[in-house]
Amino acid sequence: MISFQTTRLDIRPLVLSDAEDVFEMRRDPEVAKWGSSGTPDTTISQTIDWMLSSCGPAASDTNDTTISPKKTYLKLVFAIRELQPSTIFPEPKVIGTIGIKRLAMPLGPVGSNRVRWELGYGFHVGAWGKGYATEAARGVMGHFGEIKWVLEGQGQGDDAVVVADGLWAATAEENLGSQAVLRKCGFGFVGEFVDELGRKNLDFQVLA
Numbered sequence: 001m002i003s004f005q006t007t008r009l010d011i012r013p014l015v016l017s018d019a020e021d022v023f024e025m026r027r028d029p030e031v032a033k034w035g036s037s038g039t040p041d042t043t044i045s046q047t048i049d050w051m052l053s054s055c056g057p058a059a060s061d062t063n064d065t066t067i068s069p070k071k072t073y074l075k076l077v078f079a080i081r082e083l084q085p086s087t088i089f090p091e092p093k094v095i096g097t098i099g100i101k102r103l104a105m106p107l108g109p110v111g112s113n114r115v116r117w118e119l120g121y122g123f124h125v126g127a128w129g130k131g132y133a134t135e136a137a138r139g140v141m142g143h144f145g146e147i148k149w150v151l152e153g154q155g156q157g158d159d160a161v162v163v164a165d166g167l168w169a170a171t172a173e174e175n176l177g178s179q180a181v182l183r184k185c186g187f188g189f190v191g192e193f194v195d196e197l198g199r200k201n202l203d204f205q206v207l208a
């Protein structure tokens with residue numbers, strides 16, 4: 001299992017027992033509006049559905065919290081906790097999530113076999129503005145090679161796809177905070193696209 005700590009954060013694969021904390025974050029419209037659906041979760045079962053479908057092996061099976069090297073699981077989302085409890089979060093709880101997923105290129109032709117590794121994250125509003133997203137993103141980037149190696153099947157690769165170089169991330173045009181995080185982590189702006197919800201997104205890439 002890939003787990004690690006940064007100066008202030010504990011980062012480990014999300015598991016279903018984290019659902020209550022994650023729901024608390026995902027039910028907040030201020031956080032949800034920047035996510036892929038654009039709307040907040042209204043019930044914990046929506047959060048659990050998201051965890052089961054979008055967060056990778058650890059969150060998909062309560063009995064198995066290790067990463068399985070199945071190629072179907074080309075995603076891994078981590079739970080982020082503060083190492084030192086703070087006044088806002090006195091109990092050690094999940095304050096954010098960050099993940100790496102292998103997804104189709106958003107601008108590729110339909111049916112293209114081009115994919116890319118993409119970084120995504122979100123934090124409880126109480127944790128904003130402390131540099132945590134930057135710290136967590138840098139931490140995950142430091143483990144990017146290991147994460148890819150495990151998710152791709154421990155080095156076996158996949159002949160059916162062409163993987164774009166580096167690590168990518170997309171943010172809504174108005175999401176200046178997220179763009180600042182990406183730039184601080186070394187990402188550069190590479191283009192624009194319109195997502196499924198009609199939102200203009202800015203596309204970023206870093207060569208890892």
Ligand SMILES: CC(C)(COP(=O)(O)OP(=O)(O)OC[C@H]1O[C@@H](n2cnc3c(N)ncnc32)[C@H](O)[C@@H]1OP(=O)(O)O)[C@@H](O)C(=O)NCCC(=O)NCCS
Nearest residue numbers: 034121122123128129130131132133134171176177178180
């Ligand atoms: C975006 C988000 C992850 C940032 O988390 P964070 O822990 O506050 O980020 P950091 O503190 O590491 O860095 C934020 C940077 O953005 C800057 N910033 C924040 N809001 C800004 C704004 N409106 N305009 C310009 N810069 C802004 C901050 O000043 C900071 O830069 P600095 O360190 O140079 O001062 C957090 O706000 C969040 O979870 N938002 C909702 C979900 C989301 O947007 N996810 C990303 C989807 S792409």
